[in-house]
Amino acid sequence: MVRELGFMGGDFAGTPLSPSVVHALIEIEKGGMTARELGLQLRLEKSSVxxxxxxxxxxxxxxxxxxxxxxxxxxxxxxTAGERRVSAIHAFARTQVIDALARLKPGEDRTVLNGLRLYTNALGGPAAPPCEAQPIEIVAGYQTGLIARVTDMHARYYARASGFGQRFESVVAGGLAEFCDRLAHPRNTIWTARQGERIVGSIAIDGEDLSADGTDIAHLRWFIVDDELRGGGAGKRLLDTALAFVDAQGFAQTHLWTFSGLHAARRLYEARGFTLAEERPGDQWGKKVLEQRFVRPRP
Structure with a gap:
C-alpha cells in the first residue's frame, strides 16, 4: 500500500510535494485553521510547521x-493557486481509488471500506469511537437530500442483493419524489435515521395510495438501513416508530411488498404481527423476482 500510494517516491499525489505538505494543504482547505491547529492535526513540531x-x-x-x-x-x-493545486490532488486521488475499486468484484468495495474503518479505529485507540457508536436519531418529515440518499441506499443494496439496476433505481426515485410531494397529508409520513448529519436509514407510511378505493390500508414503504448499521437496532427503531404511527392513526391494516430471500427483514416483520398474504412473480424492477405481500391487521 505504501509503495502503490507513492509514499516512498520523490513525488506524492501527482505533485512535487511531500506527503506532509499535501496533508497540510488538505487541512488548510477546510478554512479558519491556525498554524498551531495545523501542527496538532499533522502531529509535527512547531518549527517543522x-x-x-x-x-x-x-x-x-x-x-x-x-x-x-x-x-x-x-x-x-x-x-487561488492553492485551490487549483488541491483540486488537482483530489482529482488524482479519486482516479487512483476508482481505478483500484474497478478491479474488485461486486460487494468487495464494502469489505474494503469496513476493513479500513475498523483498522483506522483500532489505530486511533479508545479515544476514537467507531462510527457505529455515534447516537442514532429518528427524525420525521422531509430532510434536505432525503430523496437522493434514500434512493442511493436502495440502489446500492439491491444491486448487490438482487442484481437490480437502472430500472429499479428510477422506480424508487420517482415514487419517493411523488410521495414527498404528498407529505402534507396527515396520514403520510417518512422517517429517517440520522447519525450526525448523515441519513443512514428510512421508512415511510403512505396512507393514501392503497386506500383510494375506500379501504383503510397503510402502505409501509422505503424501509432500509445503511449497510454499516444493519443488525445494530436502527431498523427495529424505524419499524416500531412507523407502526406506532399506524396504530395511532387507526388504520385497519398495514401492507408491505418485499422480495423472497430477504430473511432478516422478514423476521422483523413477522415479529411485529405481519403475515405473508400473497406471492407472485414480478419483473417491474427490471429483473424477475418472487414478490411477497405481507399484511398486519390492526392490533
Missing part, C-alpha cells in the same frame, strides 16, 4: 490573515 508554511506562502499556495480578535493569531487559507 513554520518551515512548511513559509514555503507554501512563498510558493503562493497559502496566505495568512490576522485573526479578528487577536491580530497575532494568523488564520490560514488557500490562495
Amino acid at each position: 513554520s518551515r512548511m508554511l513559509r514555503k507554501l506562502i512563498d510558493s503562493g499556495d497559502v496566505s495568512e490573515t490576522p485573526g479578528e480578535s487577536d491580530a497575532r493569531v494568523k488564520r490560514l487559507s488557500l490562495t
